[in-house]
Amino acid sequence: MINIEGMERRISFMTKTIELHLTSDPPLLSVMRAAVSKVCELADFEHMETSKIILAIDEACSNIIKHAYKGKSGQSIIITCKIKPTRLEFILEDEGEPADIEKIKSRPLHEIRPGGLGVYLITSVMDKVKYSFGVDRGNRLYMSKQRPKDKTT
Amino acid sequence: MINIEGMERRISFMTKTIELHLTSDPPLLSVMRAAVSKVCELADFEHMETSKIILAIDEACSNIIKHAYKGKSGQSIIITCKIKPTRLEFILEDEGEPADIEKIKSRPLHEIRPGGLGVYLITSVMDKVKYSFGVDRGNRLYMSKQRPKDKTT
């Protein structure tokens, strides 16, 4: 039996990267949620924070399927998770239609109607959210969230 | 609100591909297990069969970390899951040391000692298992499992 004690290092001290390549098929989002849940656990988030992060990534993926790919299935979505010493980062990449950045906004909360809440949820949950839309390079959404402080020492 | 009814198709009728890129860090295997669990659910496997498939993929990943990468962390492991109409396929790829295919075998079951059971578990659980080791191309492990029949109609 090989001794793996030497491999054990605190996950906090170096960046760990996990990539998930999905296609724009709504049933696959359940796989993303399960994976992101474990990534959040590894980054020391507790249950409720983990739920909110899953929600944010799910909303972002749903928007890619609905808006960038206009509901077309089988198109590429790449989700990169980086567990860094002090923060958890997510980068979502797609090859769908680039959007007008001005249009990326939710409805005002007081205007009660179905829809129009995803971007609001994403920005409420994450610390930093940055969209970049490129004609040649594809679209990119960067999100980051500070890791719980007491655990990152 | 965009109507996604048109996107809903039985997952059984077309191949869905999900790729997970990990590094050779044992804590990350928990992310793989969560993702594979949901993939198995999407492929209609029930609870106990799902547990066994998770076990097989976990043993295969552990072997890559222990044997191909000799415990070195940060090295690439790519897990591709293909949900095909009649079977679920997994392809594991690594850039570690190629092995002598003759050496890929577990201890005889009656020889009770720690270790030496992973390959046995992989081959017991999966229908097809095929290793290929390449000096330039990296190593590749193909595994497949028939999907439950009553659900693939």
Next chain:
Amino acid sequence: MSLDISVINDQGSAQLRIVGEVDMYSSTQVRRALLELVKQKQSPVIVDLNEVSYMDSSGVATLIEGLQMCGEYGGTLLIVGLRDNVREVFELTRLDKIFKIYQNIEAAMAR
């Protein structure tokens, strides 16, 4: 991966019990079930989310749609059994103020 949805009709009122994760994929199932109850002009429509372990904005959107459609015939839509993480989605979007939310079916019936 799909939801389990069951409906109990009881003298004009209806309970819609949802089990599973409500996301952009599965919320279409909830929508279909709600449309059916609205067509029958049920009231109150009690949506039981006790066994819903996850809900995103498409689930919330579906419930808003249900609430508005009920309102059109003077009916009411009540929500019961929110788990902490699902309640959080309602709170983040301030919809906890718009929906009538009860602890459980009994509390909703006795309102």
Next chain:
Amino acid sequence: MSLDISVINDQGSAQLRIVGEVDMYSSTQVRRALLELVKQKQSPVIVDLNEVSYMDSSGVATLIEGLQMCGEYGGTLLIVGLRDNVREVFELTRLDKIFKIYQNIEAAMAR
């Protein structure tokens, strides 16, 4: 992601209660706890897997090592509380015949 391991010492015998998933990463923790009990020559060592939701061959290897080390000083190692999927790993590898496996702590104590 790491395991919760607790030890109850009781007049020579010891209960090792493991909570979580035992894989190549976390089995080193189990190994360390077992080595400690073996050093103290405890017997029986009762390994409680009731709250173990997953175990792979590295977990099994660790238990075989523990069993063999106990044997060296004439002690015994008992396993209790196997969940269905964990039991399956023991059955697939025929180790259900090698280990003494009991339903629960009481049954192991009363053996």
